[in-house]
Amino acid sequence: MARVEFRRIEKRFGDVVVIQDMDLVINDGEFVALLGPSGCGKSTSLFMLAGIYMPSAGELRFDDSVVNEVEARDRNVGIVFQSYALYPHMTVQNNIMFPLRFKGVPREQALPKVREAAELVHVGELLDRRPAQLSGGQQQRVALARALIKEPQLLLLDEPLSNLDATLRLTMRTEIKALQERLGVTTILVTHDQLEATTMADRVICMRAGRIEQVGSPDDLYSRPASLFVASFIGSPPINLLTGQAQNGAIRVKELSLPCSGGVSGEVTVGLRPEHMHFGDTGIPGRIAQLEPMGREILYVIDTPVGHVRILEGGSVAAHRIGEAVHLAFEPDATLVFEADTEALLPNARVLLPNGGAAAA
Amino acid sequence: MAIPAVPAAVTQTHWDRLAIRARWKRRAKSTGLYSFLIAVSIPIMLPYFWLVTIAFSAKRGVAETEVLWLSISILVPTLLAYWIWSIFARNIGQLLMGFLAVTAVGGAAFAVYVLPELHLRNFIFMVETNFPDVVRSRAGEVSGGISFPNVWQAFANSLYLAGAQTVIVATVASLAAYYLSRFQFPGRAAMLRSLLVLHAFPVLTLIVPLFLLLNFVGLLDQMLGVILVLVGFELPFAIFIMKGFFDAVPWDIEMSALTDGASRRQAFVKVVLPQVTNGIIAISVFSFIRGWEEYIFVFTFLIKNTNWTMSLYMFFVRDDLMGVDFGVVSAVGVFYLIPSLVLYVAAQKFLMQMSVGGVKG
Numbered sequence: 183m184a185r186v187e188f189r190r191i192e193k194r195f196g197d198v199v200v201i202q203d204m205d206l207v208i209n210d211g212e213f214v215a216l217l218g219p220s221g222c223g224k225s226t227s228l229f230m231l232a233g234i235y236m237p238s239a240g241e242l243r244f245d246d247s248v249v250n251e252v253e254a255r256d257r258n259v260g261i262v263f264q265s266y267a268l269y270p271h272m273t274v275q276n277n278i279m280f281p282l283r284f285k286g287v288p289r290e291q292a293l294p295k296v297r298e299a300a301e302l303v304h305v306g307e308l309l310d311r312r313p314a315q316l317s318g319g320q321q322q323r324v325a326l327a328r329a330l331i332k333e334p335q336l337l338l339l340d341e342p343l344s345n346l347d348a349t350l351r352l353t354m355r356t357e358i359k360a361l362q363e364r365l366g367v368t369t370i371l372v373t374h375d376q377l378e379a380t381t382m383a384d385r386v387i388c389m390r391a392g393r394i395e396q397v398g399s400p401d402d403l404y405s406r407p408a409s410l411f412v413a414s415f416i417g418s419p420p421i422n423l424l425t426g427q428a429q430n431g432a433i434r435v436k437e438l439s440l441p442c443s444g445g446v447s448g449e450v451t452v453g454l455r456p457e458h459m460h461f462g463d464t465g466i467p468g469r470i471a472q473l474e475p476m477g478r479e480i481l482y483v484i485d486t487p488v489g490h491v492r493i494l495e496g497g498s499v500a501a502h503r504i505g506e507a508v509h510l511a512f513e514p515d516a517t518l519v520f521e522a523d524t525e526a527l528l529p530n531a532r533v534l535l536p537n538g539g540a541a542a543a
Numbered sequence: 544m545a546i547p548a549v550p551a552a553v554t555q556t557h558w559d560r561l562a563i564r565a566r567w568k569r570r571a572k573s574t575g576l577y578s579f580l581i582a583v584s585i586p587i588m589l590p591y592f593w594l595v596t597i598a599f600s601a602k603r604g605v606a607e608t609e610v611l612w613l614s615i616s617i618l619v620p621t622l623l624a625y626w627i628w629s630i631f632a633r634n635i636g637q638l639l640m641g642f643l644a645v646t647a648v649g650g651a652a653f654a655v656y657v658l659p660e661l662h663l664r665n666f667i668f669m670v671e672t673n674f675p676d677v678v679r680s681r682a683g684e685v686s687g688g689i690s691f692p693n694v695w696q697a698f699a700n701s702l703y704l705a706g707a708q709t710v711i712v713a714t715v716a717s718l719a720a721y722y723l724s725r726f727q728f729p730g731r732a733a734m735l736r737s738l739l740v741l742h743a744f745p746v747l748t749l750i751v752p753l754f755l756l757l758n759f760v761g762l763l764d765q766m767l768g769v770i771l772v773l774v775g776f777e778l779p780f781a782i783f784i785m786k787g788f789f790d791a792v793p794w795d796i797e798m799s800a801l802t803d804g805a806s807r808r809q810a811f812v813k814v815v816l817p818q819v820t821n822g823i824i825a826i827s828v829f830s831f832i833r834g835w836e837e838y839i840f841v842f843t844f845l846i847k848n849t850n851w852t853m854s855l856y857m858f859f860v861r862d863d864l865m866g867v868d869f870g871v872v873s874a875v876g877v878f879y880l881i882p883s884l885v886l887y888v889a890a891q892k893f894l895m896q897m898s899v900g901g902v903k904g
């Protein structure tokens with residue numbers, strides 16, 4: 183097991199800077215998720231850890247040693263590629279055994295280990311098959327077994343669930359998390375799916391265009407997003423964003439004026455999460471434009487003077503109809519205000535309901 | 544809405560009529576197509592067939608056609624019977640029974656009428672080095688001026704020429720194509736383009752400079768000289784084909800091998816090469832056959848008769864005995880033909896895959 187540290191890491195491909203100024207510490211035994219939209223440099227970061235890419239600048243440390251120039255094969259890192267990257271010409275058994283061949287483990291000692299690793303991920307009865315004869319989920323388990331059999335000091339998972347169907351994704355999510363807890367191996371999960379990151383990892387690293395945007399617990403990212411980007415990336419359905427002008431304790435969004443605390447001024451963006459909004463007697467007036475039943479909850483899209491606003495209400499039967507006039511209320515404590523040009527959170531600012539409809543924070 | 548009711552019986556016959564018409568149309572179409580294909584392939588097939596018949600049946604040295612017509616008059620009805628039966632057989636059991644019956648009748652006719660005419664005397668060259676003189680004296684002519692080597696010597700030379708050339712082409716093309724497929728380097732695009740341009744050169748245009756070059760470096764009248772020349776001509780296209788195969792190998796299985804502890808060379812040998820075996824087999828077969836049938840270069844660059852290849856041997860047999868004994872010339876032809884035929888048949892499966900798996904820019 184290892185503690186991993188990025189110190190001012192930069193990665194360029196030719197003139198294109200893909201990773202910039204990355205500083206990050208991942209503690210021994212921790213399960214972290216690298217979260218970000220496609221193309222933001224998650225896989226590149228992972229491949230630097232695996233030794234496939236060499237950082238262009240900065241220091242990459244495992245425990246207390248700089249490993250920038252250590253070759254991939256000497257790092258003892260287990261990696262599950264997005265495509266699983268099983269060796270098509272080998273049976274499952276030989277796929278899983280492959281890493282042991284280079285450690286000089288004799289076959290008779292390797293075989294029980296292979297069986298053990300295969301049992302661990304429930305592919306024990308598939309040892310004689312070839313990858314092409316396996317389903318996506320089975321291929322992924324084999325890839326996991328192959329990564330785990332070398333008892334890696336670091337386990338890297340590159341979008342491991344993205345090629346699975348929804349049900350299987352849920353199962354594997356639970357299984358991978360349980361496995362990680364049991365083995366205690368330092369694990370880095372790469373994903374573009376915020377739900378995957380927040381449900382599986384102890385800590386989430388949110389990336390944007392080659393930079394780390396925020397590092398924190400899933401709750402930190404949800405409740406106290408450092409930036410507009412994180413706020414809009416985390417949460418489903420996505421947060422409602424209203425851009426307006428703050429002045430004299432109120433934010434003016436189009437013709438609507440929302441009182442606010444925290445002494446803000448200038449152009450700001452207000453973030454209101456759909457799940458923190460509800461119908462009220464007063465508040466933002468609007469008309470229901472659309473409703474989407476989502477099982478236990480219903481998502482309403484409301485036409486308001488400030489544009490479309492989504493709100494989430496509990497219950498499986500819609501209490502309102504399309505076209506109905508409503509007022510939208512929200513909890514001031516859960517509101518977020520961002521500076522519009524820097525997109526940074528104004529931590530003390532809160533938005534209150536118009537017309538004094540709710541108590542101030 | 545009033546839809547006029549159509550009596551069930553009427554629609555029934557209607558559909559039946561349409562089905563019958565479609566069936567006849569289909570049959571007429573396939574009959575036309577097959578007739579056309581057969582008509583076109585007769586002039587292609589006939590010479591091969593004739594070659595074999597003459598080699599095994601000619602007795603008097605002149606162009607005899609009795610056995611040819613005899614065997615065709617058995618073969619053609621047999622094939623026709625197969626075809627007609629395959630159209631009318633209703634299930635696989637009937638099909639096999641019919642084929643068995645046709646084979647029995649055809650085989651019996653062959654045994655009775657053709658078999659007694661066949662003999663191996665035209666293959667005298669396989670045991671008698673000085674066979675042209677024997678054949679000539681049989682025909683009452685004086686001996687010719689050419690001294691022939693043992694046919695097995697020529698066979699071994701051809702095997703050596705084609706085999707060595709194949710090994711070099713397959714090895715060099717695999718390595719070069721891998722590099723071209725995987726690595727960026729200055730001039731890569733120009734190199735890829737020149738691969739095809741090189742292949743466009745008619746080989747004869749270079750025969751004078753190559754003669755001088757070989758003479759200069761002392762490889763004239765040596766097998767190695769011709770082998771190197773052939774390798775030079777074969778390589779560009781082989782590299783191009785192999786690059787297509789390497790391009791189709793996913794990048795991440797190679798990276799996976801590296802993180803599993805393999806060196807670059809081990810990853811190439813154990814993981815990448817097994818994915819392109821079909822390509823290697825394909826270029827090997829083509830190179831071998833190219834070497835086996837090579838004529839211009841061996842004719843120009845090899846002089847001693849102990850250096851003769853099968854093509855030269857064939858050429859001089861034809862030169863010496865054409866008009867004296869067609870039977871012996873044909874027998875040499877059959878002997879020369881068999882190895883490439885065997886190779887093609889054996890490798891057919893892999894060659895077929897080439898058009899599917901490989902070749903893309």
Ligand SMILES: Nc1ncnc2c1ncn2[C@@H]1O[C@H](COP(=O)(O)OP(=O)(O)O)[C@@H](O)[C@H]1O
Nearest residue numbers: 195198200218219220221222223224225226227
């Ligand atoms: N080998 C490479 N050469 C050039 N550019 C690359 C290479 N690998 C990745 N990139 C670029 O780096 C950026 C980040 O890629 P990647 O790390 O794969 O993103 P992610 O995994 O977050 O989707 C992308 O814009 C991609 O085009």
Ligand SMILES: [Mg+2]
Nearest residue numbers: 221224225226
């Ligand atoms: Mg990626």
